[in-house]
Amino acid sequence: MFQIGDKKIAQSEPAYIIAEIGVNHNGDMELAKKSIAKAAEIGADAVKFQTFNSKKLVSKYAAKAKYQTQNTSSEESQLDMLKKLELSYDDHIVLKNYCEQLGIEFLSTPFDTDSAKFLNDIGVHAFKIGSGDLTNIPLLEEISTYKRPVLLSTGMANLTEVEEALEALKGTETAILHCTSNYPTPVEDVNLRVMNTMEQAFGKIVGYSDHTLGYEVTVAAVTLGAKVIEKHFTLDRDLPGPDHKASMNPEEFAELVQAIRNVEESLGDGIKRCMPSEEDTKSVARKSLVAIADLKPGDVLTEENLTVKRPGTGIPPKYFSLLIGKTVKNEVKEDNVLTWNDVL
Incomplete structure (x- = not known):
């Protein structure tokens, strides 16, 4: 049985909705807390952050992605950009405790082994592995030793690479999230039917980490069987930073949550009868x-x-x-x- 905290994730259960705050806190703890509170208010099951040490994550010579260059200073390196978005371990503990006070699950994506060990030590109920680390077998093998549920994003991957990642996570309850790693994702590159392909290939719970604009594609994913939904969340898309522009604001995210719940209710039990x-x-x-x-x-x-x-x-x-x-x-x-x- 796949479960995060007290929430079961199964075909018979509502989709598990994650508000991906990521680095949209801009390194500001008050902004992070306000984001958590708003996500809890509008019905998200979890918020997700990113746990990393900038110097361990990127080389000082690493280039930015195109979307990062478009949304931040072109003169700033990826390393310098990430330094401003890094949260300390103590910050994580404060945010996790705040989530517990508000009754919303705290999740984070570790980008290195030390970060993964830290998250395990503070007792996160599950791990989210970002698409960029799907081929980082040493990290996956480390996380597999914790025996905690894993949400595995699969952006940029082919089916063989997904299989190799699952092999590294053997013995771990894993849900596979379809994803297209472009921010925002053009609809012609979404390829939602891949969820069904992966479900048939691996027999795992499938979900969708969405980077499209709007929520039509997200809702379509739920109708196709996605039981985990992740969507970037910001208090204000006009804030500086790499991910705000491709994120949903609170009003939009609230509409998304309601749309998903309406669609789930409309799917019914499959028995044809006069209602x-x-x-x-x-x-x-x-x-x-x-x-x-x-x-x-x-x-x-x-x-x-x-x-x-x-x-x-x-x-x-x-x-x-x-x-x-x-x-x-x-x-x-x-x-x-x-x-x-x-x-x-």
Whole structure:
């Protein structure tokens, strides 16, 4: 059974919704806390941060991604950018405690072994592995020793690489998140059906880490079976930083949560039946056998004195041929429906 804290993640359960704060706190603890509080208020199951040591994460010569260059100073290196977005271990403990106070799950993505060990030591209920570390087998093998649930993002990967990552995580409850690592992701590169491919290939819970704009694709993922949803979250898309522009603000995220819950409720149980709200329409819209002329006891029903009309409160039309030749027991006025009590 896959479970994070007290929340079960299964086909029979609602999708687990993660507000990816990531580095959208901009290194400001007050902004981080306000983001957590707002995410809890609008119905997210968890918030997720990123745990890293900038110098261990990137070389001083590492270039920025295109989207990072577009959203931050082009003169600033990736290392310098990340230094400003780094949270201390003590900061993480404060934020985790704050999440516990508000009743929302604290999650974080470790980018190195020391960060993973730290998160394990403070008792996170699950690990999120970012797409960039799907091929970082030493890190995956380290995390597998903790025997905590893992959410594995699969952006940029092929199926063989996903299989290799799962092998490194052997013995760990793992959910696989489909992802396209572009910020924002163009819809033509989403390829949501990959979720079904991975579910069939690996027999794991599947989810979707979404970087598209809007929430149509996210909701579509839920209809295709995503049981974990992750979406970048910011208090204000106009704030400086690499990820704000491709994130949802609180109003949009609230709409997303409600849309997912509405869609889940609409999916139902798969049993085809007349639903309670249809009952009134059923009696009005369906049809019954109706007398064309006045009928009296002893008359014989024929195609000349019987027809099909609304409402659907009498004998259903499928019995038309069965009633031909039957004898009328009670008086039935023209244009009235027949009931079984009217026929011998």
